Amino acid sequence: MKKVGILVGREKSFPEAIIKTINERGHGEVVAEMIKVGGIPLNQEKRYDIIIDRISHEVPYYRAMLKRMALEGTYIINNPFWWSADDKFFNYSLASKLGVAIPKTVLLPQHSYIPDISSESLRNLEFPIDWEGIADYVGFPAFLKPHDGGGWKMVTKVNSIEQLLYHYNQTGTRCMVLQEAIEYEKFVRCYCIGQKKVLIMPYDPTKPYLSGQQYMNIENYLSPELSARVEEDVIKICHALGYDINTVEFAIKDGIPYAIDFMNPAPDAELASVGEFNHNWFVNAVAEFVFEKLSGEIKQPEYRWLSLLNGNDSTVQKKKLNAKKEKTKRKETTKKSKTKKKGE
Template structure:
């Protein structure tokens, strides 16, 4: 009898309310890798000099739990690979992502960042001397066009987006936003809509998606091959440039031109009931393969003198050039400025 390969590499799961996804992921990893173990992490407090027990941590919840966030950041000091990097998650926003994607060569809706409607009591008029008043709301709406969407910069999804078709509607919606930082964005008239799950930076699952009801729809041949190639390239480019191992990006198809309209969700919901069985199996398989591959790489050797951030400007230049992430970009159709009938959400 041959020797049994010792299980040396460890993957730890940091989970939240999801149930079907972590269970299926554990079964898939255990079924494909004799040299990798996977388990749900048990925590009771963390000492300053503790070393992480894991080669990889797959983090699904630290963006909502402060202790978990500090724990996974601390684990990075042991060389543990964390998906997604806790120093990146939460550091960007919709407006930045849109500007970033545009500089990478993607099509994005016209967008304007707006000053907040109101501020906490600790902010005084002296704190706002850089703002001019009145804010030229009419000019901003004219620049974006109607219909438009008033959307929070920070939160993900479409729940808090308000569709406006006039200056009066825009101002009424803006007056209800309180201290939330908002942006005004063109509501592009799309005919088809997809949500891309990017795994490992280069594997892209392109799913038909209904943004209004937040439903995945089973349709494997929804996009023509050339258009799907373009979407895959664009999604992989943005994910790689922003440094996410796993994320979701949404595209609205306007006259066969994919517009990146919902940026990067680093912790999309992977429950079976949300993804549907068809897409669930694809996501579980891709994630298991990615995490096992990361674990087999072993821990990272960290350069503690290197800044935690940096590299973004270089990555824009590198990834927007031919041969960047996903290879040479497919030919991009020139966007039309003519308004056509179609969905705008």
């Protein structure tokens, strides 16, 4: 029997639906359940084949626990090591190199620092910041937002350098980015499951978050050509980042889809928020991905600590090279021996 664990926060409809769906399709051979954990010892044995993580980005204990479980061979959706290291500014930079349209974006130094940081600690920082140069590059209107945030928290639209400085001064120790505001004609949010299945959803970001009013039911919202480009960009981004579950948001202007947010490894999937069709699509797509992973041998991501546990990279490469040479040598010896016997 194979086991799938669900790690969740306050959401209700998605965990209930995914557990029910997996158990119905699993016929006792695959069982899904809510995870229950307490203190985790160093020698904790493997308990689950797959864990679907929906909350560890907000609970450090869960994130540390998932890394430990990954060490035992549990496949975590999404990879807790990469999720811990990822941030939105890196995402923008990577996507831009991949040829995806990205609004002009600037990473900003923090406004404030923890007490132990003094002016001597920040000697590498340019001071004062060239706010006029930044504003000229990005332009207005623009969005000031955390470089690693989510859920539209601390996102502010600014229309002048005065507004920018006012709101920047309220950001405390959060690292922020300033991003060009695309005055879009259309906006879409896209689910991506398994780095290949995509659902494009018409979306209104001006409506209250989690209100149930953001997701719109509009047929043929995008032209076939634009829909194909959006889907291609979604898969390209998620494949590069390695996320098995993600959402990508596009602000579309003059036929160009600008990717503005795609670090959402635990996207909203609540029935009351996303609507019945979107909710059901997400549940079924995730369930299908789980069974696809369980149908064969689960290949673990190449975590960096694997090479560290076996020595440094050069040592590992030398061992692989020596093993390859030894194998080739054995083959040549066997071949010569067979040739000699035939000659006799």
